Amino acid sequence: MTLYVPATEQLVTEILVRDIRRSTAFYRALGFALLRDGGDFVELGWETHRLFLAELSAFHEVTGVAQPEPPAFPLANVRVMTPDVDAHFRRAQELGARVVVPIADRYYGLRDFTIADPDGFGVRFASLLKQP
Numbered sequence: 001m002t003l004y005v006p007a008t009e010q011l012v013t014e015i016l017v018r019d020i021r022r023s024t025a026f027y028r029a030l031g032f033a034l035l036r037d038g039g040d041f042v043e044l045g046w047e048t049h050r051l052f053l054a055e056l057s058a059f060h061e062v063t064g065v066a067q068p069e070p071p072a073f074p075l076a077n078v079r080v081m082t083p084d085v086d087a088h089f090r091r092a093q094e095l096g097a098r099v100v101v102p103i104a105d106r107y108y109g110l111r112d113f114t115i116a117d118p119d120g121f122g123v124r125f126a127s128l129l130k131q132p
Contacts, residue, residue: 008049014054020042023042041055073100081127086111
């Protein structure tokens, strides 16, 4: 199959947020880079990948929609691979992020944890477990 766009341009997650400034600050404090700020739409980066944040006002044709309250447990998450997941866990704790899955070694070969962003979306940081 021929690629239509580079692989890092496909399957980009866009998260609907209540307060774009608060959410942007949260993700930047976790290590995401600010790539573009359009006011009610923000493009963040991790290595060569993108994550979009948008307030309802970014959808100009949509009216009369209310955002639901954040869920008790994230309905979805984005996984971020890092060589030092423990450092990211310490950083998340320093930020006071809500940990929804504590850090641990998993049967699927990763050491990971999941936090919820201010709107209840999950961010899972993970490192490969060292093979014996």
